[in-house]
Amino acid sequence: MAKLYFNYGAMSAGKTIDVITTAYKYNSRGMKALLIKPSIDTKGNKKVTSRIGMEKEVDILLKPEDSLIEYIKKYDNITCLVIDEAQFLTERQVYELVIITKKLDIPAVCFGLKVDFKGNLFPGSEALFRYADSLKEMVAICNCGKKARFNARKINGEYVFDGEQVVIGADESYDPLCENCFLDKVLIPHSKEFQKILKRS
Secondary structure (H helix, E strand, O other), rough: OOEEEEEEOOOOOOHHHHHHHHHHHHOOOEEEEEEEEEEOOOOOEEEEEOOOOOEEEEEEEEOOOOOOOHHOOOOOEEEEEEOOOHHHHHHHHHHHHHHHHHOOOOHHHHHHHEEEOOOOOOOHHHHHHHHHHHEEEEEEEEOOOOEEOOOEEOOEEEOOOOOOOOOOOOOEEEEOOOOHHHHHHHHHHHHHHHHHHHHHO
8 A cells, every 4th residue: 555755854954865866766767757836836937946946847746736646647557646745735635635546546745834834734734744664854954063854934034923824935045053053043032921931040
């Protein structure tokens, strides 16, 4: 029986590089790996693009209302599904991946973020943590050299802790941070409550 895999990590953990190489490993052997990404990720339009310049065109640009099962009916001899930015999948689409792996016997390998810039799980990530057969953390490195687990959002070069969960624009960027750096640079500076608690201690 096929499995559902979720490889997760902070920004700059090399997820997209692994997405491209995973699809390549299947396709170079004459097998058919469908490369998929949610349409909410507009970076690269119909391509998955890594920060080091690697890119590959996707087979399916998946909208939130789209059915994965209906899409894969259009393809013959699918060996594997490879999904980038899986945190943007809907819960229903994750349910479909469970059906695809267990009833159609097609493995699905997902790559994505675990948490947003506030440390909250994305809906797609939360569903994958509940239903994936295999979970693997990919390591990103904080500026201090420790393992990064958080994705700190910057607007015009300044760390922020308010705003929508998904913002894709020119003046927004992200830093992978460890717990201590996330507390010192983002959470505590933006919380008067935590500042008061720390002053009392």
